[in-house]
Amino acid sequence: MEILDFRGEPCPTPLVKTVRKIARMKENDEIKILTDEKECVEYIKEIIPSLGVELLSIDEEEGFWIIHIKKITI
Amino acid sequence: MDKDAPDHVFLTPELIERFSRQILVKDIGVSGLKKLRSSRVVVIGCGATGTAQAELLARLGIGYIRVVDKDYVDISNLPRTHLYTYIDAKQSIPKAIACANRLSEIDPTIHVEPVITRVTPDNIEDLVRDVDLIIDGTDNLATRFLINDVSIKYGIPWIFVGFSSWYGQVFFINPGKGPCLDCIIPRRILEREERGDACEVLGAVNTAIALVSSIAATLALKHLLGILNDYNTLYVVNGKRLEIHHVRIERNMDCPTCIHRRFEFLAKKGSRRGATRICGSNAVEITPPVKTSLNLEELSKRYEPGKILSVNKYTMRIMVDDIVSIILFNDGRAIIDGVNDEEYAWKLYRRYVLDKMGLGG
Missing domain, CATH: 3.30.310 (TATA-Binding Protein)
Structure with missing residues (x-):
């Protein structure tokens, strides 16, 4: 599974890169996104329903979040 | 996240991709985009400055733009007017329709409403009451004084934009927070216009129009983002020498319109036939x-x-x-x-x- 480590990148860059990445994913592909921008976590959560992906989990670590998603439709 | 950001604008992949450069700007971001997307603006007059501002506002992502004009596209408009084409002129398409068509082609996801009408004391309240900002794209003081009246009456800000030849002026009028048009322009100039003395065609340079319109659209953007806080500066533009002068203007504390709330231009109702x-x-x-x-x-x-x-x-x-x-x-x-x-x-x-x-x- 691919891990996209956006830690250190200010919002909205992780959001833009996540949207672009999801557009290129195939069905059942999974990725984990790492970001330390809380604002971007909220935006990624908001946009997920329109991207054909399933949010598997969001885990808060020390100073950053791990968003685990799976592409369900293309 | 910005607490003021409206929550009824939903993010979509296309929206993020379209504005991927704009939202990287620190003062805008995703929350700023949401504010712009939920903003409503009316452009009164789809001539040189009106179309230039309308195009900038549409590309910025303003969610609702009403465009109002009584006239049709003429070939003499094409050198200085944004958005219009030779075909629009040959077919005498109403400016409001041609303007709205182009804005919708730029961004089909925004709402653009064309209104073909002369703006009068009888209809102006219906045209502006539901918007956040009024943009001046007119070419005469009589309509500007009318816009000023309705702006002060309903507390809706507006942007005054004037130009001729290489020169222009831009002023953001926020009711109650700074001077209004009646504070800064003597009524004798309007009276001169109404007598027909000011009816001559003054000419215009399209580069100066773009400069003036860009200043106005910047003020609109800052206001809609909630980061505009100067309502006393008149921007005087010399498009030939490429100078922008900031002139500080104070309120007239005896202003008939913004102090005494006498709306004399709005009161001149009665359809003109x-x-x-x-x-x-x-x-x-x-x-x-x-x-x-x-x-x-x-x-x-x-x-x-x-x-x-x-x-x-x-x-x-x-x-x-x-x-x-x-x-x-x-x-x-x-x-x-x-x-x-x-x-x-x-x-x-x-x-x-x-x-x-x-x-x-």
Whole structure:
């Protein structure tokens, strides 16, 4: 599974890169996104329903979040 | 996240991709984009500055833009007007329609509402009451004083934009927070305009128009983002020397409009019907005694071959002779182009429009 480590990148860059990445994913592909921008976590959560992906989990670590998603439709 | 960001604008992949550069700007971000997306703006007058500002606002992502103009696209508009094409001019498309069509082509996900009308004390309240900001795209002080009245009455900010030749002025008017138009422009200038002394065509350079419009659109952007806090600066632009002067203006503490709340321009209600010379052009506007709704394509069949120069859903251009033509709108209003005499314009309207409609008496 691919891990996209956006830690250190200010919002909205992780959001833009996540949207672009999801557009290129195939069905059942999974990725984990790492970001330390809380604002971007909220935006990624908001946009997920329109991207054909399933949010598997969001885990808060020390100073950053791990968003685990799976592409369900293309 | 910005607490002021509206929550009813939903992010979509296309929205993020379209504005991926703009949201990287620190003062805008995703929350700023949401604010712009939920903003409502009216552009009064779709001429040189109106179309330039409308295009910038549409590309910025303003969610709702109402564009208002009474006129049609003429070939003489093309050198200085954004958005319009040669085809629009050849077909005499109403400016509001041509402007709205182009804005929708730029971004089909925004809502653009064209309104073909002259702005008067009778209709201005309905045109502006539901917006966050009024943009001045007009070419005359009478309409600007009317906008000023309605702005102060309802507490809706507006941006005054004026230009001629290489020069321009821009002023953001926020009711109650800074001067209004009546504080800064003496009414004698308006009276001079109304007497017709200021009706001459002054000329315009499109680069200066772009400069002035860009300043106005920047003020609109900052206001809609909630980061504009200066309501006392008049921006005076010299487009030839490429200078922008900031002139500090104070409120007139005895202003009839913004202090005493006397809305004298808005009070001049009563539909204007009949023939009126159009300031700055060799034309007369005819407003029919009663409102009507015309099927112009059907009506065009009643004219001799060669008399109809163009016809579409909104306008029909009827040739009178080599110099004079009539642009008839589908509400019965007409512009008699190439004529200065109001009585003669009426005669032509009666002969070329009312008689064809079977209303000539």
